[in-house]
Amino acid sequence: MKPTHILMLDDVKLAAAAAEAEARANGWAVSIAICDAGGHALWLQRMDGAPLMSAAVAPEKARTCVLSGKPSKTFEDMVNNGRFAALAMPVVPLEGGEPIVFGGNVVGAVGVSGVKAGEDAQVARAAISALLAHIAATQQENAA
Numbered sequence: 001m002k003p004t005h006i007l008m009l010d011d012v013k014l015a016a017a018a019a020e021a022e023a024r025a026n027g028w029a030v031s032i033a034i035c036d037a038g039g040h041a042l043w044l045q046r047m048d049g050a051p052l053m054s055a056a057v058a059p060e061k062a063r064t065c066v067l068s069g070k071p072s073k074t075f076e077d078m079v080n081n082g083r084f085a086a087l088a089m090p091v092v093p094l095e096g097g098e099p100i101v102f103g104g105n106v107v108g109a110v111g112v113s114g115v116k117a118g119e120d121a122q123v124a125r126a127a128i129s130a131l132l133a134h135i136a137a138t139q140q141e142n143a144a
Contacts, residue, residue: 004037007100007108011131012042015100015110018130022123023047023112030114030123033058037107039066054113061097061111061120069106072097072115073121096120100128102135 011033019032029049034042039062046055064072068091075093078086086093095117100108110124 004105005102005107007034007036007042009042011135014051014107014134015127016043016045016133019110019112019123019127020045020047022126023115026119026122028115028119028123030112030120031055031058032123033062033111034127034128035059035062035066035109035111037039037066037105039063039109042102048113057092057094057113057128058096058111060092061094061113061124062109063097064091064093064113065097065099065109065111066106067091069099069101071095071099071121072111073117096124096126102132 013063014046015034016032029047031046031050031054033044036042041059053054056143061072073095075091076095079093097111097114099106110127112120
């Protein structure tokens with residue numbers, strides 16, 4: 001067996017705050033979902049003005065990443081390139097989901113929905129970047 005890491009609530013709150021800050025900085029109203037390595041919801045937030053459906057789509061984008069270990073855009077690209085069989089997979093083929101990879105393992109994912117696909121992904125990546133930067137800084141402090 002190999003050791004793994006799990007997301008803690010403080011990690012999730014930090015990532016969600018970074019996602020919200022990125023969305024607000026761009027004037028975007030989105031839903032933000034974060035799930036654990038099993039695809040189970042740890043966070044769901046629908047910002048004021050975000051489309052109602054985005055609160056259902058964001059968690060599925062995150063779950064798609066955990067199931068596949070890939071950004072949800074991978075499946076959108078498959079469908080757009082004619083591989084329609086991807087529609088039968090238990091995933092949402094829409095850009096905006098990004099896996100959280102730490103120590104070589106997928107430990108969770110962030111799914112964002114509510115604006116253009118690339119913008120959703122930008123918000124998700126901001127959440128993950130902030131989380132990984134925080135972890136790196138904490139590790140440096142502990143090593144010192």
